Amino acid sequence: MRHSRRNRILLTGGVLAGLLGLLTINAGAMHIAEGYLPVNWCLLWGAVCIPFVAAGFLSIKRRIDAAPRAKILLAMCGAFAFVLSALKLPSFNGSCSHPTGVGLGAILFGPLTMAVLGLIVLLFQALLLAHGGLTTLGANTFSMAIAGPIVSWLVYWLLRKAKAPASVAVFAAAALGDLFTYVVTALQLGLVNGGMVKFLAIFAVTQVPLAIAEGLLTVVIFNVLEKYSRAQLQELRVL
Amino acid sequence: MKVWQKNLILILLVIAIAAIPLWMLPDAEFGGADGAAAEAVEELNPGYEPWFEPILEPASGEVESLLFALQAAIGAGIVGFVLGRVTKSDKSKGEN
Numbered sequence: 001m002r003h004s005r006r007n008r009i010l011l012t013g014g015v016l017a018g019l020l021g022l023l024t025i026n027a028g029a030m031h032i033a034e035g036y037l038p039v040n041w042c043l044l045w046g047a048v049c050i051p052f053v054a055a056g057f058l059s060i061k062r063r064i065d066a067a068p069r070a071k072i073l074l075a076m077c078g079a080f081a082f083v084l085s086a087l088k089l090p091s092f093n094g095s096c097s098h099p100t101g102v103g104l105g106a107i108l109f110g111p112l113t114m115a116v117l118g119l120i121v122l123l124f125q126a127l128l129l130a131h132g133g134l135t136t137l138g139a140n141t142f143s144m145a146i147a148g149p150i151v152s153w154l155v156y157w158l159l160r161k162a163k164a165p166a167s168v169a170v171f172a173a174a175a176l177g178d179l180f181t182y183v184v185t186a187l188q189l190g191l192v193n194g195g196m197v198k199f200l201a202i203f204a205v206t207q208v209p210l211a212i213a214e215g216l217l218t219v220v221i222f223n224v225l226e227k228y229s230r231a232q233l234q235e236l237r238v239l
Numbered sequence: 240m241k242v243w244q245k246n247l248i249l250i251l252l253v254i255a256i257a258a259i260p261l262w263m264l265p266d267a268e269f270g271g272a273d274g275a276a277a278e279a280v281e282e283l284n285p286g287y288e289p290w291f292e293p294i295l296e297p298a299s300g301e302v303e304s305l306l307f308a309l310q311a312a313i314g315a316g317i318v319g320f321v322l323g324r325v326t327k328s329d330k331s332k333g334e335n
Contacts, residue, residue, distance in 0.1 A: 033277050035289025076321040082314030086307050090260040094267030095275055130293035131273070182272075189276060193283040202279060206272045209260070213253045220246045221318070227242050228326045 031122065031140040032185060034133025041192055046138030049115070052146045056115035063109055067235040070108075073225070077105030078117050080221060084214060085121070091206045099214035100181050103174030104221060106149035107156045108238055118145020143184035152177030166239065170222045175215030182207040 037045075064071055084101030091097060102114045119141045126132045132140045152173040159169035182203040190196030225233060233239045260267070281287055297303040 031273060033273055033289070034293045035291035036277060036280055036287075039290070072321055072324065076318055079314045079317035079321070083311055083318060084314075086311035086314065088271070088307075089257045090267075090269045092260045092263065094260070094264050094269060095272050096269045097272045127294060130296040133291065133293065135291045185276075189280065193280055195279065195283045198279050198283070199276060202272055202275045209256050213256045216249045216253050216256075220249050221322070223242050223246055223249075224322055224326065 031125075031132035031144065032136040032189060034126070034130070035135055036133075037136050037139055037188070037192060039135075041188075042135045042138055044138075045136075045142050045188070049119070049138050049141045049146060052112065052115040053119055053141070056112040056119075059110055059112035060116060063113065063236070067232065070232050070236055073108060073229070073232060073236075074105075074113070076221075077108060077113075080104050080218075081117065081121060084217065089210050089213060091209050093205055095202075095206050097182070097203075097206045097210055099210050099217070100144050100148055100178050101214065102144060102149050102181075103152040103170075103177040103214065104218045106152040106177060107170060107173055107218075107222075108233070108236055111146070111149035111153040114149035115141070115145045118149070121145075139188050140185075143188065144181045147184045148177040148181035150177075151180040166226060167219050167222065171215040171219050173215075174218035175211040178211040178214045179204065179207055 060074070064074070081101035081104075084099040086098070088096045088098045100118075102118055105114045105117060119137075122132050122137055122140050122144065126134050126137055155176050156169050156173035159172060160166070164172075183200065186199035186203040187196065189199045193199075226239070230239065261269075277289075297306060
């Protein structure tokens, strides 16, 4: 009893601090800026996201019910995304971008969970930091909170099925999910404006080294969890 | 190799990835990719007017960097806290 109460306090503290972190997230968000997608596209991407986010809420509840002790890891996945998206890194083409940090959560909790966490992140960014935007929220949610995490999750499971070592699978999953987020962003802008290659050059090329960095950092966290939190990872069916 | 040794190597690699562009491209601007995309939209669709304005913007670059530092600090705090807890509880439970 005492133990579970302490857990709940920790979880609450973690979530609250996480929300505080969200408030300040990411003035450099490399997302589609406010007002830069036509109205019908904004509505379309918004509509596409709704079922994913709804399923995400259910998925979080189901996973936490199945593995209550994993709550603290969920809080950490959120926090990891805050840290990584605060790190605006220089890239070799002379511009800056930042990792997304959603790969870790997608590997541990599945892609639907990240649809919810990512949406919250993007919402606060749009409201408080003038990055991304409310009108482009649907498009940005689709790229960062849905498409990227789905790729991460698929890559992780495919590599695990192929008997790749866990750390290799984690690296590839996080890096490719990160990269794919920005490929989707480029496609979204290219569909509307033409000039697909130009947007790919801006977003995806900038992102290559950052995706590698995100992959490495995700492995750092995973290494520690694999050694000390093996039971929980097994509960979540990650290992 | 111990976990901390592996992780140290990985973190050094990340630092190298971040530092090498700064060293290789001393004259680059290192502006944001999102700004570049907004410019590209205007180039491809001359006369495109964003039809919606951000509701709130950080008052200055200084305020923005404050928010960034705060964000990273809080996030890193939680990550460190959870990792500390995870590693400790394993030991206190004895051998697994």
